[in-house]
Amino acid sequence: MGADESLDFPLPVELVSFSAESNVDDVLLSWTTASEINNKGFEVERSIKNHPLANGLKIKNFEPIGFVNGKGTSTELNHYSFKDETVSAGKYIYRLKQIDYDGSFEYSNEIEVEIGVPDEFVLYQNYPNPFNPTTNIQYAIASTQHVQLKIYDVLGNEVAVLVDEEKSPGNYSVEFESKNVASGLYFYSLTAGSLKQTKKMLLIK
Structure with a gap:
């Protein structure tokens, strides 16, 4: 990914999967990369769907809830996971903010989870x-x-x-x-x- 990278060069991180599993009181996020270049890591961000601050509007209030260190530079498959244990009944939206060592970043696709x-x-x-x-x-x-x-x-x-x-x-x-x-x-x-x-x-x- 990498927000400041040209498409003429290899992407710093190639994310090949991103999934979520929910139980009664936690959510397990899992993702896999095919390759990484100068990857500092992943900031895990969460938004509560239908958040009261949205006032009926489709506004997503994402907040960081954790950080998972990357592998730096790697040409192998790497598997990551993060467990969110601060959830209750409701719907949540998650995304990954992949951050390079130079500070550039890129967001993953969003994934929605319902607890209950x-x-x-x-x-x-x-x-x-x-x-x-x-x-x-x-x-x-x-x-x-x-x-x-x-x-x-x-x-x-x-x-x-x-x-x-x-x-x-x-x-x-x-x-x-x-x-x-x-x-x-x-x-x-x-x-x-x-x-x-x-x-x-x-x-x-």
């Missing part, structure tokens, strides 16, 4: 939609289940596996990046135990 134990199995419509190059997919499960979230093309071919593991009850948000995917209509399917839901999304490049 869901009482049903739900797969939400992705946002934004249509999208390019990334979109967020949110889902909720009411009991501990082995969860699979997969992307398919119109021919039924599997394009990506975003989730394939056991999950506790909660609300989840996953980012899908279409880096090596062509424009067109795609389906994303969520399976949890015997339950399954599928929705459509449109990639326009």
Whole structure:
């Protein structure tokens, strides 16, 4: 990322994924970088959705809640995480502020999380939609289940596996990046135990 970098040069940090998992009293943020150049680290910022200071307007009041040190310069995959334990019931929006050693910075995409134990199995419509190059997919499960979230093309071919593991009850948000995917209509399917839901999304490049 890096706000002052020209597109003619390698980006200081290539962020390839950013996701969130919420429980009753905390939110776990996870992200991965493919490469880093002079990366000081990531400031984690949070906004409370429908904050009273917004006075009914769509204003996001982001505040820093933590900092995670970067790897400086690296050509390997690096995995990061940050747990926000200062949450209560409600909706929150998170983003990362990646900061270089020279002080330049760039923001990641925003990701929305809802706190509270869901009482049903739900797969939400992705946002934004249509999208390019990334979109967020949110889902909720009411009991501990082995969860699979997969992307398919119109021919039924599997394009990506975003989730394939056991999950506790909660609300989840996953980012899908279409880096090596062509424009067109795609389906994303969520399976949890015997339950399954599928929705459509449109990639326009």
